[in-house]
Amino acid sequence: MPNTTRTRCFEVTKEISIGTYDIDFAGHVSNIVYLRWMEDMRLMIFDKHFPLQGFMEQGLLPVLAATSIEYRKAIRLFDKPVGHMWIQEVRPASVIFGGEVVLDGAVTTTVTHTGVFVSATTMKPVRIPKVIVAKYLEQPKQ
Secondary structure: OOOOOOOOEEEEEEEOOOOHHHEOOOOEEOHHHHHHHHHHHHHHHHHHHOOHHHHHHOOEEEEEEEEEEEEOOOOEOOOOOEEEEEEEEEOOOOEEEEEEEEEOOEEEEEEEEEEEEEEOOOOOEEOOOHHHHHHHHOOOOO
């Protein structure tokens, strides 16, 4: 596959509400909550552009293979952050998702997810579905 890097393809945005149950003992949002926010946005991309039901009916299951999060500034109760997630690259056997959380115009958190599809019967990785590759390649490079 040729270089297929694009910038912020299929971007979704989510206004994030913080509950008291999201706060840890140090008074800021718990690390695990960020993962939940990112998973919610990753699923928003699938819901909007690549409905999962079709893949699952074909025996293809989306799985996170790796996650990297950089916490730049704590988010606290009553803050009003906004999350963004997009696909930044499609490779033959993986999809690289990028994401960030922004508060008052400043990026507080960045994330990279590496997603793969596995066969429901073998539980081994398979190539990225052609519909994802084709739709991604239709997006302009930036």
